[in-house]
Amino acid sequence: MSILINSHTKVLVQGITGNEGLFHSKQMLYYHTQVVAGVTPGKGGEWVLDGKIPIFESVRTAVEATGANATAIFVPAKYAADAIFEAVDAGLPLIACITEGVPIQDMMQVMQYVRQSRCRLIGPNCPGVLTPGEAKLGIIPGSIAIPGNIGVVSRSGTLTYEVLYALKKAGKGVSTCVGIGGDPVKGSSFVDMLEQFEADARTDEIVMIGEIGGNDEEVTAEYITRYMTKPVYAYIAGISAPLGKRMGHAGAIIEGNVGTAAGKISALELAGVKVAKHPEEIVELIQ
Amino acid sequence: MAVWKTHSLFLSRYINLFWQECCKVEDDIIFWTIHDIFLTTGWRMRLHEYQAKQIFARYGIPIPKGRIAGTSSEVRQVSEELGGNVIVKSQVLVGGRGKAGGIRLAKSPEEAEDLATQILGMEIKDIPVRRVLVEEAVSISQEIYLGITTDRIHQQPVLIASSEGGMNIEEVAQRSPEKIARCLVNPLLGLKDYQLRDIAITIDLNRIYLKTFMDIARSLWKVFVDCDAQLAEVNPLVITSEGRLYCLDAKIILDDNALFRHPDLADLRDTDGEDLAEVTARKYGVTFIKLNGSIGCLVNGAGLAMATMDLIKLKGGEAANFLDIGGGASAEKVAAATRLILSDPNVKAILVNVFGGITRCDEVARGVVEALAGKKVTVPLAVRFVGTNDIEGYRILSDSQFVAASTLIEAAEMSVNLAKGVVSEHPHQ
Numbered sequence: 001m002s003i004l005i006n007s008h009t010k011v012l013v014q015g016i017t018g019n020e021g022l023f024h025s026k027q028m029l030y031y032h033t034q035v036v037a038g039v040t041p042g043k044g045g046e047w048v049l050d051g052k053i054p055i056f057e058s059v060r061t062a063v064e065a066t067g068a069n070a071t072a073i074f075v076p077a078k079y080a081a082d083a084i085f086e087a088v089d090a091g092l093p094l095i096a097c098i099t100e101g102v103p104i105q106d107m108m109q110v111m112q113y114v115r116q117s118r119c120r121l122i123g124p125n126c127p128g129v130l131t132p133g134e135a136k137l138g139i140i141p142g143s144i145a146i147p148g149n150i151g152v153v154s155r156s157g158t159l160t161y162e163v164l165y166a167l168k169k170a171g172k173g174v175s176t177c178v179g180i181g182g183d184p185v186k187g188s189s190f191v192d193m194l195e196q197f198e199a200d201a202r203t204d205e206i207v208m209i210g211e212i213g214g215n216d217e218e219v220t221a222e223y224i225t226r227y228m229t230k231p232v233y234a235y236i237a238g239i240s241a242p243l244g245k246r247m248g249h250a251g252a253i254i255e256g257n258v259g260t261a262a263g264k265i266s267a268l269e270l271a272g273v274k275v276a277k278h279p280e281e282i283v284e285l286i287q
Numbered sequence: 288m289a290v291w292k293t294h295s296l297f298l299s300r301y302i303n304l305f306w307q308e309c310c311k312v313e314d315d316i317i318f319w320t321i322h323d324i325f326l327t328t329g330w331r332m333r334l335h336e337y338q339a340k341q342i343f344a345r346y347g348i349p350i351p352k353g354r355i356a357g358t359s360s361e362v363r364q365v366s367e368e369l370g371g372n373v374i375v376k377s378q379v380l381v382g383g384r385g386k387a388g389g390i391r392l393a394k395s396p397e398e399a400e401d402l403a404t405q406i407l408g409m410e411i412k413d414i415p416v417r418r419v420l421v422e423e424a425v426s427i428s429q430e431i432y433l434g435i436t437t438d439r440i441h442q443q444p445v446l447i448a449s450s451e452g453g454m455n456i457e458e459v460a461q462r463s464p465e466k467i468a469r470c471l472v473n474p475l476l477g478l479k480d481y482q483l484r485d486i487a488i489t490i491d492l493n494r495i496y497l498k499t500f501m502d503i504a505r506s507l508w509k510v511f512v513d514c515d516a517q518l519a520e521v522n523p524l525v526i527t528s529e530g531r532l533y534c535l536d537a538k539i540i541l542d543d544n545a546l547f548r549h550p551d552l553a554d555l556r557d558t559d560g561e562d563l564a565e566v567t568a569r570k571y572g573v574t575f576i577k578l579n580g581s582i583g584c585l586v587n588g589a590g591l592a593m594a595t596m597d598l599i600k601l602k603g604g605e606a607a608n609f610l611d612i613g614g615g616a617s618a619e620k621v622a623a624a625t626r627l628i629l630s631d632p633n634v635k636a637i638l639v640n641v642f643g644g645i646t647r648c649d650e651v652a653r654g655v656v657e658a659l660a661g662k663k664v665t666v667p668l669a670v671r672f673v674g675t676n677d678i679e680g681y682r683i684l685s686d687s688q689f690v691a692a693s694t695l696i697e698a699a700e701m702s703v704n705l706a707k708g709v710v711s712e713h714p715h716q
Contacts (some may be wrong), residue, residue, distance in 0.1 A: 077547075108442055112475045157590060159590030240596045259678065278594065279594055
């Protein structure tokens with residue numbers, strides 16, 4: 001058990017012939033992830049990574065030929081929405097969009113579509129998913145985590161790595177780590193992932209890494225109060241960030257001024273979450 | 288609206304928070320959380336009122352007659368053409384123009400010229416006024432608020448309208464929320480007529496204005512979509528005493544990530560109100576925000592950069608900047624970023640914190656060394672490299688003055704000591 005991916009997951013890579021796509025496909029293979037196919041329009045029929053991975057013209061044909069059931073998207077931002085629509089229509093149950101800089105209106109259309117499907121979208125602008133010792137979908141370095149019973153969910157990239165690394169140094173293992181990404185409009189929230197960790201037999205406790213902005217952490221605090229039985233630990237980045245960069249107009253922010261680190265921390269603490277003062281302290285809290 | 292009520296378990300709470308936030312706002316602008324600046328690529332680009340109005344006009348939204356002017360004599364000329372009764376509006380990208388005296392009414396071309404001389408010579412929140420918009424004055428019988436933006440909670444566009452628009456829209460929101468109508472828009476379907484009729488009912492719009500109102504709202508939706516806007520707003524949309532509707536003030540904020548589709552809009556960027564270092568940073572594709580402390584930070588990843596700043600504060604120091612070099616930064620990019628840090632005279636120490644993955648520590652080290660080369664004044668470095676090519680990174684730095692840290696907290700502590708001039712007990716080998 002673990003959430004989202006395991007050693008049986010068959011991974012497809014959209015944008016496999018780009019620099020990042022190729023590099024990280026190789027890393028996924030090194031991690032013994034079952035990478036079964038790549039998609040790059042115009043390069044169908046070729047093979048990459050020492051002839052191990054076939055390239056297809058479209059996601060549909062790749063899925064038909066290989067039975068892929070998860071995809072990692074590395075295509076440039078301007079094509080990312082199209083790539084996600086394609087993956088949804090091909091019926092892939094798990095889509096991780098690593099690409100950053102996807103226009104917000106593209107993502108709003110994508111989310112409207114994804115909500116009506118059975119797909120789970122992670123990202124965009126995220127590092128993806130890692131189930132230590134089994135598989136990885138995306139770019140989280142496999143070497144910085146060991147298998148265990150802590151679920152990790154994060155809005156940040158490198159900050160997630162810090163926490164994984166600190167856990168590993170303390171000998172603590174991770175069931176699955178999910179980077180949900182920092183964009184305002186995104187596929188999965190903390191709550192979506194907590195729900196899965198709560199139901200996962202191999203996860204005993206959860207670490208969430210949040211940051212200032214948006215209202216994800218506040219909503220999560222409410223959810224934890226109502227539904228979580230497993231202990232949750234948190235770190236929220238940005239307590240020292242100054243407020244006061246003013247740019248928009250009244251209607252622009254519907255959710256209001258939720259979003260300060262202090263507000264998030266107090267909401268989480270009220271929900272019984274232990275909040276670390278710095279990323280490395282999370283390890284001490286868990287002990 | 289029904290759709291608004293049924294959506295989420297926690298919704299009512301956030302509506303309340305929204306109103307609370309609204310009442311905190313001083314004038315016609317709001318707080319974007321720092322997240323919006325730190326954690327998205329680059330800035331959200333805001334257009335000037337006159338630029339937004341030009342776009343609105345192309346979509347058939349009625350705008351008062353007027354023109355942009357850069358000198359007081361031009362203002363006089365425009366004012367004569369418009370019949371003398373004009374409003375002179377400074378064009379700067381900050382809120383509070385009215386309060387600062389940057390929006391004035393003139394009864395004659397002479398008065399318009401006088402006012403323009405004053406306005407064109409002033410600075411509003413440190414930004415020089417270079418242009419004014421001169422428009423015919425209209426007699427107002429009602430002010431309506433109409434705006435479309437992204438509702439991040441529902442991840443959908445939302446249209447907001449109120450029968451009491453203008454400067455005090457936030458007060459209205461607090462005092463009588465029932466006067467504010469909103470509806471979520473399905474981005475795949477677009478704004479539907481029935482939604483506009485519903486909105487008109489909620490804001491008690493006189494039926495004789497319904498058709499014009501709907502035309503304007505539909506056009507505003509088109510602007511929002513076609514420009515990849517984050518905000519398209521008419522405030523106020525006025526009904527004149529002659530019963531005509533005009534857009535008196537216009538605001539458009541664009542999504543920087545979508546500017547690749549809009550080279551024409553990208554050209555409209557005005558960097559007057561931006562920090563020079565931040566503009567330079569954007570050119571190199573790094574995110575840089577100047578702050579007031581003494582410790583320069585060079586970090587990969589926005590979250591880690593914020594955590595690094597937090598740790599510096601925890602250890603009693605203050606960060607001089609937020610700087611995210613992004614993933615897989617080249618030596619050239621890092622060198623440019625380092626120069627930005629060094630250009631701040633307040634910087635007494637630099638903390639380099641890189642968790643290597645796609646980003647290679649040796650590449651970062653090369654960039655830092657390149658930027659430091661030839662500098663007369665050396666700024667001490669605290670460096671923490673973890674991951675891809677970290678040892679090589681330290682080796683490249685070995686000719687520079689630096690201390691190496693193995694943990695985040697240690698790195699922060701060292702940088703704070705360096706900035707205070709305390710010599711480290713653990714110089715690198």
